[in-house]
Amino acid sequence: MTCRTASADDAELAAWLRLEQTDGVGPDTGRRLLAAFGLPSNIFSTSFSALQKIVPERVAHALLASPSDALLALIERTLAWQQQPGNHLLTLADSGYPQALLDIADPPLMLYVKGRAELLGRPSLAVVGSRNATVQGIANADRFAETLSQRGLTIISGLALGIDAAAHQGGLRGVAGNPDGGSTVAVIGTGADIVYPARNRELAHRIAEAGCIISEYPLGMPGIAANFPRRNRIISGLSSGVLVVEAALKSGSLITARMAAEQGRDVFAIPGSIHSPLAKGCHQLIKQGAKLVESAQDILEELSVLRGLAAPREVPDERAAAGKPDVTADGGQRLLAVLGYDPVSLDLLAARSGCDAATLNAQLLALELAGLVEVLPGAIYRRIG
CATH class of the missing domain: 1.10.150 (DNA polymerase; domain 1)
Structure with a gap:
């Protein structure tokens, strides 16, 4: 480029x-x-x-x-x-301006680009979702992004906390030691010289080195609330499709999905529990025609832009690599079966399992430390994986 x-x-x-x-x-x-x-x-x-x-x-x-x-x-x-090295200004008159953005209704006059600008012209997928994501949602975003990046698909997201950050991290791992990897692009709602939120500073530096950060806003522009919904049109516009991992009914991710549909992009959504507020937005999208996906392969088979690319590498299970704890000896395996995959209150779990409070709390703590269970607000427990 x-x-x-x-x-x-x-x-x-x-x-x-x-x-x-x-x-x-x-x-x-x-x-x-x-x-x-x-x-x-x-x-x-x-x-x-x-x-x-x-x-x-x-x-x-x-x-x-x-x-x-x-x-x-x-x-x-x-x-x-x-x-400065790695910094670029792209105008509508530049040959390097991404063609995908020229095809949307309102492309920015200029793009401030930091990092690997050539990624803006490669096949890509946006991965978006809640800032207050669950442990399972973050794991899903991370693993989907890593697998898709390994396949050569650039992961586009917005550098927010939660799902965005997990997607960027997965995209970066997909390119580590893999010259054919897709890496990641962060579309931000501030000036390109500002990192927002500050908690993602280290992640932003890694993206600037191995991926790309872009903004339509001038240097020094702070994080104004109105800028973030507007930048969503760039997230969807750069992408061949948008994957929504977790979203409440009023989530900004649904704005990105709507813009993607208006721009003629594919919309994908990961389903969740009917009891989870963060699954409601995804379920609404599926009702409206978004493609339900359960694996990264579902997306790879849908996006014709990926035909002919190399097969994805095997993605190791990090928990397996670290060694899963033996949860069967103390009844943990039985408790996982009782827990199921929907969120369950502590009282209901006690009634199902027949365990006393001390035993139940001990087993739940062991499962949580093993990364097999997460605790939601209100002492609600949910199985991970």
Whole structure:
């Protein structure tokens, strides 16, 4: 993929940055101006009357006003940023701008890219879900992403806590020691020089080295709430499909899934317990036509863009590699069978198992430490795996 470097015309990039930062100019207005006048430098040298035929009077005045000191400082800082190794500015006029985004209704005028920009042109899948994910949901996102990345599919997500972070981690493992791996791309809702949330700082650094971080927002842009739903169109737009792992009925992941459907992308969802609030969103998507998936292979068979790629490597079971504890000696295996796969309260579990409180608590603690059971809010227990 061809990207701008330090040798690019700074005056041209400065004009793109000025256009992007002009009050009243968003992706739609910017594209109409570019269609009418060509490159941004032409827009700023045209007449007020010509501009007024395309944009409102207020925007025409803003386009012809001299750049403020703050804007000039931002332009200077951005030009210096893009000269650093691994940093790129991609405009709609660049050959390296991802074709997948050119096909959506409102592609960003510019992309701030940090890391392996060539990943933006490869087959990819978005993996999204709840920030407050369960242990099982995080495990599902991680393992699906690792398997798909090993197959050569780039994993797209939003660097949020929960499912997003797990998907990125799985995507990175899929490329470790595997030159054909897909790695991962993080689409963020802040400036490319800011990590949000701060808890994902170390993960963001790993993505910048082995994957890619992109943003449509200028440097220094903080984590404003309105930016995150808007960036979801880029997550879905870059992808061949979107996998929703866990989502409540009002989850932002459902916005990403809706945008994916509107953009003509496939939507996949992992089902869960009928009692789990974080399965409700996935079940709603399945009712609306999303493809129910139980394994990464289900996705690989659906995405025609992957035909001809190498078969996935064997994914080791990490718990097996570490050695599973023997839970049969103290009745743990029987308790797992009694527990089943739906969330169960402690009182109901005691009634089913016939165990006294001390024995039950001891067995549950052992199973939890072994990674076989998770505790949900309200002393609700659920089997993992």
